[in-house]
Structures are given as structure tokens and as C-alpha cells.
Amino acid sequence: MTYLLYGARASGSCAIECALAEIGADYELRKLSLRNDEQRGAEYEAINPQRKVPALVIDGDQLLTESVAILLTLEERHPEAGLLPPKGTAGRAHALRWLLFAATEIYPIVEINDYPERFATAPAETEATRERAREIWRTRWLVVEENVSGDPYLSGDGFSLTDIYLAVVSRWAQQNAWRPTHIPKVECLTGAVAARPAIAPVWARHFRTP
Numbered sequence: 001m002t003y004l005l006y007g008a009r010a011s012g013s014c015a016i017e018c019a020l021a022e023i024g025a026d027y028e029l030r031k032l033s034l035r036n037d038e039q040r041g042a043e044y045e046a047i048n049p050q051r052k053v054p055a056l057v058i059d060g061d062q063l064l065t066e067s068v069a070i071l072l073t074l075e076e077r078h079p080e081a082g083l084l085p086p087k088g089t090a091g092r093a094h095a096l097r098w099l100l101f102a103a104t105e106i107y108p109i110v111e112i113n114d115y116p117e118r119f120a121t122a123p124a125e126t127e128a129t130r131e132r133a134r135e136i137w138r139t140r141w142l143v144v145e146e147n148v149s150g151d152p153y154l155s156g157d158g159f160s161l162t163d164i165y166l167a168v169v170s171r172w173a174q175q176n177a178w179r180p181t182h183i184p185k186v187e188c189l190t191g192a193v194a195a196r197p198a199i200a201p202v203w204a205r206h207f208r209t210p
């Protein structure tokens with residue numbers, strides 16, 4: 001099989017699975033339990049020394065980590081899937097801009113939310129550290145919300161892998177109660193991504209609802 005994906009439920013690997021589903025590519029999935037810290041075991045460390053998912057192995061020997069690198073590589077390998085607007089267009093630049101915003105400004109915050117003890121300078125500060133991460137998280141999602149110019153997707157140009165990425169990342173940091181009233185366009189975008197025929201079965205394995 002061309003693709004072997006290391007992933008975990010409701011994690012960044014869901015975005016890779018969604019892209020593979022849109023492409024129509026078969027892949028083998030090796031599931032890790034983040035709850036049980038399986039990503040920190042020696043076996044997985046040999047795959048990805050950063051001890052994070054996702055990781056993708058292409059053709060048995062090309063290892064890729066970093067969700068955005070994986071998505072862009074898949075898009076390059078399967079241009080017919082239309083995961084991004086054509087090269088050289090303003091639409092592509094726009095999709096890349098918000099893909100990178102989510103990857104660099106938002107995704108890293110989830111580590112502080114999920115593992116605040118890695119960042120707090122004292123055990124007593126763990127909860128305050130997590131709460132501050134959530135505040136920053138919400139502020140940055142409001143920036144995305146302001147920049148959703150399509151309906152239902154990010155851009156009027158239509159669906160792209162940036163929509164997949166935004167949909168998956170937006171599910172994190174325990175903001176289910178906050179999202180619908182504060183970032184309704186992101187919610188709508190996520191519902192549309194989750195309902196896409198190719199993606200719906202993948203989504204249902206990762207998340208209970210859009």
C-alpha cells in the first residue's frame with residue numbers, strides 16, 4: 001500500500017485521513033492512543049522522534065511528519081483531487097495563508113491545553129496555564145472567523161484542504177459551548193466539511209458531531 005498513516009482519534013491525523021479520503025487513496029492506519037501516551041513509547045519514537053502524530057510513510061520508505069507538510073505533499077502527488085486552487089493563483093495564496101495561520105498560531109496552543117504541566121513553571125500553575133491557553137485559542141479563532149469569506153467554506157473559491165484543517169483543529173481545546181455563538185462561520189464550514197460524501201465516514205470515526 002502506498003500510504004501508511006500513524007494517527008490517533010480526533011487528532012491532527014484526522015485531517016490527513018480526510019485528505020486521503022477526498023483523494024480516494026487507500027491507506028493503512030496504525031492507531032495510537034494518546035490517552036495512554038502510546039506516542040511516547042520507544043516503538044513510535046523510532047518512527048517520529050518528536051513523539052507526535054500524524055506521521056505518514058509513503059511507498060514504504062519516505063517518512064513525513066508535520067501535518068501541513070503531509071497535506072501539501074499529498075496535494076502535490078494528487079493534483080486531480082483539487083485540494084487547493086491552482087498554483088500561482090490568488091486563491092491558492094489565500095488558502096495557504098489560513099492553513100499556515102491555523103498550523104502556526106493555533107495548533108501549537110493545543111499542546112498547552114492538553115499538557116499544561118509541560119509549560120507551567122510550578123504544579124500550582126497548571127490550571128491557570130491551561131486557562132490562558134484557552135483564552136489565546138479563542139482570540140485566534142475569532143481572527144479566522146473574521147476571515148471566512150465564503151459560504152460555507154473559507155473562500156468563495158470553494159472547498160480546499162484548508163477547510164479540512166480548520167474543521168479538525170477547531171474541534172479541540174474543549175470549546176464546544178463557546179464555538180456556536182462566537183465562531184458560527186467556522187461551525188458552518190466544519191459542518192460542510194464533515195458532510196462531504198468522502199469525508200463523512202472518516203469524520204464519524206473521529207468526532208461524535210460536526
Ligand SMILES: N[C@@H](CCC(=O)N[C@@H](CS)C(=O)NCC(=O)O)C(=O)O
Nearest residue numbers: 011012039051052053054066067068
Ligand atoms: N506540528 C505538529 C504537531 C503535531 C501534534 O501536536 N500532534 C498531537 C496530536 S493532535 C500529538 O501527537 N500530541 C501528543 C503529545 O504532544 O504528546 C504537526 O502539525 O503535525
